[in-house]
Amino acid sequence: MRILVVGAAGRTGKHVLTQGVRRGHEITAFARSPEKLKEHQGLSAVHQGDARDLDAVRTAVQGQDAVIAAVGGSEIALTLITAMRESGPRRLVMTSSRSVPATRPRLPVALAWLFLRTAYVDLARAEGMLQASDLDWSVVRGTMLNDKPAAGRVHVDFAANATGGAMQLSRADYAMALLDTAEDAGLIGKALGVCGPK
Ligand SMILES: NC(=O)c1ccc[n+]([C@@H]2O[C@H](COP(=O)([O-])OP(=O)(O)OC[C@H]3O[C@@H](n4cnc5c(N)ncnc54)[C@H](OP(=O)(O)O)[C@@H]3O)[C@@H](O)[C@H]2O)c1
Known part of the structure; x- marks a missing residue:
């Protein structure tokens, strides 16, 4: 697939680039700071720009089969x-x-909302916009991210509260889940919860 990765220079975005190339996809990076991508081999193209800039995004999406936004937000x-x-x-x-739909575990979710309320409200707004669009969307809700090595497995569910899995998820495994989702037409129109493996 020809895949545009937005937020490509981020910690998750870089894993999506590496793993996407390794899977044989034609990967194009979109980043505000493409100089952060110097070490990345095998990319089809790199676009510099802000993802809130419609002209820049219009140019970058041309000719792609899919877009993975490795950064969230309503704008x-x-x-x-x-x-x-x-x-x-x-x-x-x-x-x-x-944390956007979750109510449990009660204390961690309450604390996360206390400190990250503005970000979560904006992510909820972004989710609603995708759901109201007529695109073939998927939302991939990650739990707390870290930079530990990939386990190569994740726990996926479709419930508001996690049904299992670990609270911590490596960004490498999150990237794997993003690519798996882009490749799976059965996940169109779905919001997945992704936790680390138990
Ligand atoms: N952090 C967590 O624990 C957590 C938990 C659950 C879900 N998530 C989701 O996972 C995503 C990725 O997390 P992360 O920790 O890997 O992120 P990150 O390392 O902070 O990377 C985010 C990337 O997005 C880029 N970006 C931000 N605004 C942009 C814009 N307007 N236009 C173009 N690029 C823009 C940043 O660009 P620059 O390099 O120029 O700054 C950065 O490279 C988050 O956005 C969130 O939706 C995160």
């Missing part, structure tokens, strides 16, 4: 949805947080 969702509805690909996979 980025709006730009991607607008550009993709005009002439881009239909398949959009976007990161979000497990």
Whole structure:
């Protein structure tokens, strides 16, 4: 697949680039700071830009089969949805947080909302925008991310509260889940919760 990765220079985004190339996809990076991607081999192209800039995103989505947004947020969702509805690909996979729908475990979720309320409200807004779009969207809600080595497995569910798995998830495994989702047409129109493996 030809996949555009937005937020490509981020900690998750870089794993999506590496793993996407390794899987044989034609990967194009979109980043505000492409100089952070110097060590990445095998990319089809690199676009410099801000994902809230409609003209930059319009250019980048041309000719792609799918977009993976390795950064969440309503302003980025709006730009991607607008550009993709005009002439881009239909398949959009976007990161979000497990905490957005969760009510349990009660204390960690309450603390996370206390400190990250603004970000979660914006991610909820972004999720709603994808769900109201007519694109082939998926939302991939990650739990607490870390930079530990990949386990090569994740726990996936479709419930508001996690049904198992570990609270911590490595960004390498999160990237794997984002690519798995982009490749799986059965996950179109779904919001997945992704936890680390038990
Ligand atoms: N952190 C967590 O524990 C956590 C938990 C659950 C879900 N998530 C989700 O996972 C995503 C990735 O997390 P992460 O920790 O890997 O992120 P990260 O390392 O902070 O990377 C985010 C990347 O997005 C880029 N970016 C931000 N705004 C942009 C814009 N307007 N246009 C273009 N690029 C932009 C940043 O660019 P620069 O390099 O230029 O700064 C950065 O490279 C989050 O956005 C969130 O949706 C995170």
